[in-house]
Amino acid sequence: MYNFARNLPASGIRKFYDLANSLQKQGHDILHMEIGRPVWKIPQQMKDFLNEAMNNDIYHYMDNRGDRLLREVLCNNIYTKTKKKYNPDTEIIVTTGASEGLAMCALALLGHDDEVIIPEPAWPHYKAVAELAGAKAITVDLPSDQDFIIDPAEIRKVISSKTKMLVLNNPNNPTGAVQPKKVLQELANLAEKHGFYILADEVYDHFIYDNNCFISMAEIMGSSDRLIYLNSLSKTYSITGWRVGYVCCNPILSDAFNKIHQYLTVCGVSTVHYAVSKFIQSDKNADFLSKMIQEFSRRRNVWAENIHSCGNFSYSPPSGAFYLFPRFSYAGLNSEQFCEYMLSEEHICMVPGAVFGAGFDDHVRISFSGTIDTQLKAQKKLMSFFNKIKGA
Ligand SMILES: Cc1ncc(COP(=O)(O)O)c(C=O)c1O
Structure with missing residues (x-):
């Protein structure tokens, strides 16, 4: 096999995505905070245009x-x-x-x-x-x-x-x-x-x-x-x-x-x-974009508003995109170990900071592209986790 492919590490984002999915298949309820995939339904009109293309034999x-x-x-x-x-x-x-x-x-x-x-x-x-x-x-x-x-x-x-x-x-x-x-x-x-x-x-x-x-x-x-x-x-x-x-x-x-x-x-x-x-x-375009961004602002604000409650995480609310990149410290674990631990014990899937650069092994990436409900649940879980270890 070509050396480059042999030595290339698999995507760290996909590694955790796959791990989370296999736990989910075993029946666990996983909070997917790892992948940057906006959960937001596209308008019917967009689907209609796709059908229109098919009906016009555009394929x-x-x-x-x-x-x-x-x-x-x-x-x-x-x-x-x-x-x-x-x-x-x-x-x-x-x-x-x-x-x-x-x-x-x-x-x-x-x-x-x-x-x-x-x-x-x-x-x-x-x-x-x-x-x-x-x-x-x-x-x-x-x-x-x-x-x-x-x-x-x-x-x-x-x-x-x-x-x-x-x-x-x-x-x-x-x-x-x-x-x-x-x-x-x-x-x-x-x-x-x-x-x-x-x-x-x-x-x-x-x-x-x-x-x-x-x-x-x-x-x-x-x-x-x-x-x-x-x-x-x-x-x-x-x-x-x-x-x-x-x-x-x-x-x-x-x-x-x-x-x-x-x-x-x-x-x-x-x-x-x-x-x-x-x-x-189409005339639906502007409306769709503005509604979606309003919704993402709400998701981002869930994290911005509770910044101080989130225990061992320190971060500033992001100005853009849909990720948080907090610094953490927990039991001397590096970012990979911490994410593995949080996934297997708490069923929250995040991405190790080291995936984004060797110098960021004390960070994790949290994607808030999931629903508002997912943000609230993840935050509650993280708070209770950090409170539990504080009291231990
Ligand atoms: C910074 C950045 N650029 C590009 C992409 C790729 O986007 P696409 O789905 O268009 O391939 C991503 C996907 O996560 C991304 O985060």
């Missing part, structure tokens, strides 16, 4: 770049939000989720001598695909006591002549941090000065809480060829299983990406592209 291969109308709709959306105009024919590829988009970029762009800077904690795919492409991941730990805001001076320290790309996940999984404009601007300046690309993964851009201000890197780097903009409909529309992501960048890069994309998946799912393009253009 064949299509253009590698994806359905033309969907590309146009997505480019228009980016323009409305950021004033950056992407050409739907030459500057966007609709991929099989942002996951394929990321792998496509890495395989097209990175080579053996290249370095990719990844601020951590980070979604583990970035490191895995950089290494899959043969490049070296250079990680920079973000300060948990400053709400995981990037210090561009720390990034500057690791830039070298080999730096090809910086990954910027904003809002962030797993911390929920939303990076301020000044940081984005400084990172953009570094990219121009040192000639590397910024891969801006903004799949959580709709999930912003309180009055936090999210600014897209497309707004900051609109005129630059150095931006690779990655987004997805998975979380935004609660359609993680429909697998629709998209990558926008300059046409030369986009051409190269498209060559990789055609060998990876040929194209997305035409039926799904039809349905989502119709829905995004």
Whole structure:
């Protein structure tokens, strides 16, 4: 077997997801706080559009770049939000989720001598695909006591002549941090000065809480060829299983990406592209998005309001996305041991902090993408667990 695959650790998120599912199959009632999968029903109209596509016999291969109308709709959306105009024919590829988009970029762009800077904690795919492409991941730990805001001076320290790309996940999984404009601007300046690309993964851009201000890197780097903009409909529309992501960048890069994309998946799912393009253009779209975000704010506030009651957990309420990334301390356990313990004893499934970076072994990730009821139950369980050990 190819050495890379042999040595590649399995996804730590999926490991706990699988463990939780096997306990569930044995009849245990598990609180799934591990996976970032919005539990929110899609509107009937979206399903109707899917049926309409089937009835119109739209289920064949299509253009590698994806359905033309969907590309146009997505480019228009980016323009409305950021004033950056992407050409739907030459500057966007609709991929099989942002996951394929990321792998496509890495395989097209990175080579053996290249370095990719990844601020951590980070979604583990970035490191895995950089290494899959043969490049070296250079990680920079973000300060948990400053709400995981990037210090561009720390990034500057690791830039070298080999730096090809910086990954910027904003809002962030797993911390929920939303990076301020000044940081984005400084990172953009570094990219121009040192000639590397910024891969801006903004799949959580709709999930912003309180009055936090999210600014897209497309707004900051609109005129630059150095931006690779990655987004997805998975979380935004609660359609993680429909697998629709998209990558926008300059046409030369986009051409190269498209060559990789055609060998990876040929194209997305035409039926799904039809349905989502119709829905995004419909009058139900805005209402659906605003209701969903209100609901996610409620879930997030369950954790924000009870921040001090949650015993051995310390965290700030996240500004965006749908994760908490608290620090914990319990009986000297590391994050993997703690999550195993909490799953087997308390039936709460979380993800070890070490999955998101070796420096975060005293953290866990809690996803609040499940129902409000799940949040309340999980919180109650955690409180009673920490109270029990305090009294012991
Ligand atoms: C930061 C980040 N980027 C990308 C993705 C992948 O999304 P998709 O479902 O579009 O592949 C995820 C999924 O959890 C994510 O957390």
